Amino acid sequence: MGRAPCCDKANVKKGPWSPEEDAKLKAYIEQHGTGGNWIALPQKIGLKRCGKSCRLRWLNYLRPNIKHGGFSEEEDNIICSLYISIGSRWSIIAAQLPGRTDNDIKNYWNTRLKKKLLGKQRKEHQARKANSLKQEMKKCIANSSNLMLTGNTTQNPNYFTHDHETPLPTMPCIYTINQDLALNDQSSIRKLLMKLGGRFSSNDHHHHQQQQQSHGLDHNSSYNNLHHQNPLDNFPSSTTSTAANTQQFYDNNNSFSQFLMNTTDQYNLEMAAASVQMSLQGINSNFQMGYDMNPVPEGSCLEGLEGSSYNCSTSGPISAESTSWDGMGPLAYTQTVSELDRCAQPDHMLQADYAFEELHSRYIGLH
DNA sequence: AACGCATCCAACCGCATCTTG
DNA sequence: GCAAGATGCGGTTGGATGCGT
Numbered sequence: 001m002g003r004a005p006c007c008d009k010a011n012v013k014k015g016p017w018s019p020e021e022d023a024k025l026k027a028y029i030e031q032h033g034t035g036g037n038w039i040a041l042p043q044k045i046g047l048k049r050c051g052k053s054c055r056l057r058w059l060n061y062l063r064p065n066i067k068h069g070g071f072s073e074e075e076d077n078i079i080c081s082l083y084i085s086i087g088s089r090w091s092i093i094a095a096q097l098p099g100r101t102d103n104d105i106k107n108y109w110n111t112r113l114k115k116k117l118l119g120k121q122r123k124e125h126q127a128r129k130a131n132s133l134k135q136e137m138k139k140c141i142a143n144s145s146n147l148m149l150t151g152n153t154t155q156n157p158n159y160f161t162h163d164h165e166t167p168l169p170t171m172p173c174i175y176t177i178n179q180d181l182a183l184n185d186q187s188s189i190r191k192l193l194m195k196l197g198g199r200f201s202s203n204d205h206h207h208h209q210q211q212q213q214s215h216g217l218d219h220n221s222s223y224n225n226l227h228h229q230n231p232l233d234n235f236p237s238s239t240t241s242t243a244a245n246t247q248q249f250y251d252n253n254n255s256f257s258q259f260l261m262n263t264t265d266q267y268n269l270e271m272a273a274a275s276v277q278m279s280l281q282g283i284n285s286n287f288q289m290g291y292d293m294n295p296v297p298e299g300s301c302l303e304g305l306e307g308s309s310y311n312c313s314t315s316g317p318i319s320a321e322s323t324s325w326d327g328m329g330p331l332a333y334t335q336t337v338s339e340l341d342r343c344a345q346p347d348h349m350l351q352a353d354y355a356f357e358e359l360h361s362r363y364i365g366l367h
Numbered sequence: 368a369a370c371g372c373a374t375c376c377a378a379c380c381g382c383a384t385c386t387t388g
Numbered sequence: 389g390c391a392a393g394a395t396g397c398g399g400t401t402g403g404a405t406g407c408g409t
Binding site: 382 | 390391393395397398399401402403404405406408409
Binding site: 090 | 393394395398399404
């Protein structure tokens with residue numbers, strides 16, 4: 001049985017609001033408030049509109065101090081970095097931008113910002129490609145002349161050094177999906193859950209599955225299990241996540257770190273790129289990179305970061321020999337939490353939850 | 368001027384969550 | 389504890405507008 005409609009669809013006006021309707025709604029709410037009941041409101045003031053429609057009209061256009069259009073560069077940066085951190089949680093993003101509505105931000109992102117970023121990304125990718133090609137050619141020339149002069153065969157042009165002075169890549173990388181990690185069925189979700197520090201026994205899983213079935217939940221609801229077992233429950237409770245307490249956290253609590261190492265190489269790569277993006281925008285500098293905690297699993301495939309300073313100076317599969325990512329997975333995650341701190345969310349654990357939820361939902365979404 | 372296509376954005380819809388009785 | 393209703397949210401739609409030919 002479906003839900004009962006919130007209003008009588010046949011007798012409700014749809015489409016653009018007239019100035020008269022706006023005036024009626026505005027005058028009433030300014031004088032009486034919403035009365036805590038949007039559904040009853042249109043009848044009270046004689047509007048042939050659905051209560052939901054009234055609410056939307058008020059929140060997005062009629063309430064005081066609403067700004068429309070004219071997004072500043074700073075607002076662009078905030079939207080981009082929050083989108084990278086928490087995804088399409090427009091209401092949370094809107095809460096950081098006074099006078100902006102979630103609908104406005106969503107539209108702005110979908111119609112302009114996304115394209116703006118993609119255009120930028122393409123340009124920069126091409127520039128990097130051209131640049132790395134040049135450098136590669138130089139190396140080849142230098143190498144071949146060196147070989148000719150000294151007969152030295154140990155030099156390897158594909159050996160990557162830790163050069164943190166080199167400019168960072170500016171846009172998120174594009175990575176390929178490791179098929180082994182596909183989460184498109186119950187059994188692979190089970191695998192993921194089992195990897196969470198081994199805290200999901202077969203019986204636990206069976207129990208959860210039964211619960212899910214009895215509640216009519218689909219496979220995405222495994223997210224809820226994951227959520228309740230959030231390894232970040234023991235995350236340091238300070239209001240800012242520093243490199244020191246992050247390190248301490250991962251020393252004390254390996255499960256999340258293990259989880260990332262074992263199961264979310266894609267996520268690591270994505271978040272690493274996101275963290276680079278954020279640091280470029282000067283949004284967060286609460287931690288230092290450089291822990292050797294989370295090597296990219298052998299065989300991970302990375303594209304689009306040619307010439308970057310984080311050892312991924314080429315496209316294609318990464319071998320254990322050629323590169324590691326200096327713990328960027330957990331650190332990038334930490335930075336996500338930290339970024340939410342910066343946004344003055346009231347509760348630190350809530351922020352960790354947000355980031356963790358996002359981690360998992362994105363991970364699910366990748367498959 | 369007329370047409371077609373692209374873009375923008377207000378509004379709708381369905382679903383999830385919260386609240387209330 | 390449960391069901392029904394209310395609210396909030398994010399994805400999507402479709403009409404208005406702009407622009408190029």
